[in-house]
Amino acid sequence: MGSQTILDLIASSLVFGSLMLIALRLNGGTMENVQAFREDILVQQNLVAVSELLEYDFRKIAYCKDYTVIASPTEAIRFADTSKIIFWTDFSTVSHPYGDGVLDSMTYYVGPTSELSVTPNPYDRLLYRVENDATPIGVNMGVTTFSMKYYDALHNELSTPVDSCQMIQYMQITIQVEHPVKWTKFYNTATYDTVYQSAFWRQVRLVAKNLNNR
Amino acid sequence: MLTIMALMLMGRLILTVNRTTLETGSTKDVAEYRITATSLGVSLLESAHDLAFDEATVDTFLTSSQISSLTAAASFGAETGESNYALFDDIDDYHGYIRIDTIPNSAIFMSTARVEYLSVTPPSTVTTTTTRSFNKLITVYVTSPYMVDYSTVDSTETPVQDTLKFQSVFSYWYFR
Numbered sequence: 489m490g491s492q493t494i495l496d497l498i499a500s501s502l503v504f505g506s507l508m509l510i511a512l513r514l515n516g517g518t519m520e521n522v523q524a525f526r527e528d529i530l531v532q533q534n535l536v537a538v539s540e541l542l543e544y545d546f547r548k549i550a551y552c553k554d555y556t557v558i559a560s561p562t563e564a565i566r567f568a569d570t571s572k573i574i575f576w577t578d579f580s581t582v583s584h585p586y587g588d589g590v591l592d593s594m595t596y597y598v599g600p601t602s603e604l605s606v607t608p609n610p611y612d613r614l615l616y617r618v619e620n621d622a623t624p625i626g627v628n629m630g631v632t633t634f635s636m637k638y639y640d641a642l643h644n645e646l647s648t649p650v651d652s653c654q655m656i657q658y659m660q661i662t663i664q665v666e667h668p669v670k671w672t673k674f675y676n677t678a679t680y681d682t683v684y685q686s687a688f689w690r691q692v693r694l695v696a697k698n699l700n701n702r
Numbered sequence: 703m704l705t706i707m708a709l710m711l712m713g714r715l716i717l718t719v720n721r722t723t724l725e726t727g728s729t730k731d732v733a734e735y736r737i738t739a740t741s742l743g744v745s746l747l748e749s750a751h752d753l754a755f756d757e758a759t760v761d762t763f764l765t766s767s768q769i770s771s772l773t774a775a776a777s778f779g780a781e782t783g784e785s786n787y788a789l790f791d792d793i794d795d796y797h798g799y800i801r802i803d804t805i806p807n808s809a810i811f812m813s814t815a816r817v818e819y820l821s822v823t824p825p826s827t828v829t830t831t832t833t834r835s836f837n838k839l840i841t842v843y844v845t846s847p848y849m850v851d852y853s854t855v856d857s858t859e860t861p862v863q864d865t866l867k868f869q870s871v872f873s874y875w876y877f878r
Contacts, residue, residue, distance in 0.1 A: 503705050507712055514719055521723045525730050532734055539741070641752075643788040657752065664807075687734055688808050692745035694752050 524671050528685045534629040535665040535687040538615065542661060545577065545594060545617075546693050552578040554589035562654040565695065568638050569649040572597035573659075579619060593620050598634040607668035609684055632686070633664035662690045725852065732849055736866065738808050739844040743868040746801070746813055746842045754792040755838065755874040757781065763876040766836070775832040778817050793817060793838055793872050809848035816841045820871060828871075836874040843867055 550564030558564060558576060567574040574595045578587030595618040603626065604612045614626025615634060638646040639658040650656060666684040754760040758771040778797035784790055787799065797817040804810050818830040820837035830839060845865040852861045 500705065503708070507708060510712060510716070514716055518719055518723065521726070525726055528730055529733075532730075532737065535737060539737075543744075658749070686807060688738060688805060689741050690738070690745075690805065691741040692748055694748045 524685075527667055527669075527671065531630060531665055531667050531685050532687050535663065535689055538629050538631065538663055538665065539689050539691070541617070542596075542663075543691075543693075545596075546659075546661070548577045549575045549695055550577070551587070552576070552589065552591055553584070553587035557589065557591050560654070565650075565653040565656055566593070567649065568636070568646075568653050568656060568659075570635055570637070573636060594618070595624075596634075598631060599626055604628060604668075608670065609666055609668045611684075612666060612668055628668075630665045630668060631663060632666045632684075633662060635662045636660065637662075656695055658692055658694055660690065660692050662688075664688050728850075728852060732851075732864065735809050735811075735846055735849045736864075738805055739811055739846065739849065739866045740868075742803055742811055742813055743842045743844045743866055746796070746815060747840065747868055747870045749787065749790075750793050750796055750815075750840055750870070750872070753790060753795070755836075755872060756794065757792045759874065760791050764874070765876075769834050769836065772834040772836075774834070775819055793840060796840060809846045811844055811846045813842060813844045815843075838872045839869060840872065841867060841869050 550558060550561035552558050564576045565573065566576065572595070574593060576591050577594050578589065579592045579594075580587055595616070597616050599614040599616060601611060601613055603614050607628075609630070609632070611632040612628070612630050613632065613634070615629055615631045616624045616626045618624045636648075637660040638648065638650050638656045639660070640646060640655045641657040643658070646655060664686055666686040668684075670682050670684055756764075756772050758764060758768075758773065764771055773792075773794055778794040780790065780795045780799070784795055787796075787801070790796065794817040796815040799813075799815045801813045802810065803813065818839050818841075819833060819835045820839045821829050821831040821833065821835055822837055823829075843865050845863055847863065849864040849866075850861045851864040854862045856862055
């Protein structure tokens with residue numbers, strides 16, 4: 489074996505090693521990206537699920553199949569605070585898709601962060617949706633912000649908890665959902681601290697549309 | 703020669719993987735912006751739902767023979783003194799309305815609205831018209847410079863800015 493052959497072997501080994509390292513790094517980076525994207529989609533799906541549920545329920549504030557049951561739709565909201573709301577509605581069931589004509593009570597609120605101390609994210613909370621006097625069962629959708637603001641007919645913000653719920657005309661619902669685990673891929677460009685993947689949703693909703701048919 | 707070809711192949715592979723990763727990331731970000739844009743569009747529709755059908759029906763009601771009292775389509779838009787949306791009192795005040803929203807941890811969104819009369823011909827023909835009628839269509843467009851549809855390019859091969867469109871029909875009736 490000549491010296492030229494040995495040099496060729498050494499050079500090719502070096503090139504192969506470099507290519508192998510590049511390929512491994514590429515594979516690692518791709519896997520990390522795919523996983524991060526998958527987790528981010530999970531956060532988005534959670535947010536969409538929560539917002540769809542809220543849209544459905546909040547659209548039916550003051551609704552009842554038997555319209556005579558609610559004497560005044562303005563009294564449909566029973567309690568209104570920044571992170572808790574209780575209102576009258578009429579649940580639909582399989583046998584009564586438009587409600588059964590009997591008033592039902594719906595309660596939405598978020599629990600304290602201590603309930604989800606097992607997750608690395610210190611800000612996530614359980615979201616509670618309680619029908620009538622059922623036992624509250626919270627779901628972990630990664631909700632970190634569940635905030636509501638209330639406005640009167642002149643768009644003036646009402647102080648919370650709202651004393652006179654009949655003054656509520658609009659509400660602004662803000663939800664932020666975060667992943668329970670930090671990914672090093674995501675960081676704040678100002679501080680370079682890693683952050684939790686999050687998705688944000690804010691919507692203004694009219695409380696009782698039927699009041700305003702003019 | 704073989705080494706050079708191997709390096710070229712590897713370079714090509716890396717570029718392809720990088721492009722795929724960037725495109726996936728972009729799609730994910732745009733999906734997130736679309737969720738926020740949807741909430742803004744629906745918010746604007748909800749606000750319109752609270753208003754009177756027309757300036758002529760704010761304080762009183764109209765019968766079908768008084769259709770000429772409705773605002774002419776050419777006069778749609780905020781009336782004098784309605785300098786912001788909190789002062790709007792009827793649906794067509796939103797015609798030409800533009801709002802810029804800056805959402806934390808998200809993007810800057812621009813919402814615009816257009817209001818038109820609708821002509822309804824049974825059983826299912828619905829067209830926009832400038833003739834007064836007791837049906838109005840509000841169309842809300844929400845866009846953002848960050849919402850780019852990379853699958854669609856214009857004549858200069860530049861990806862087009864994506865715009866979400868929301869529509870709602872308002873009809874006037876009065877219970878006697």
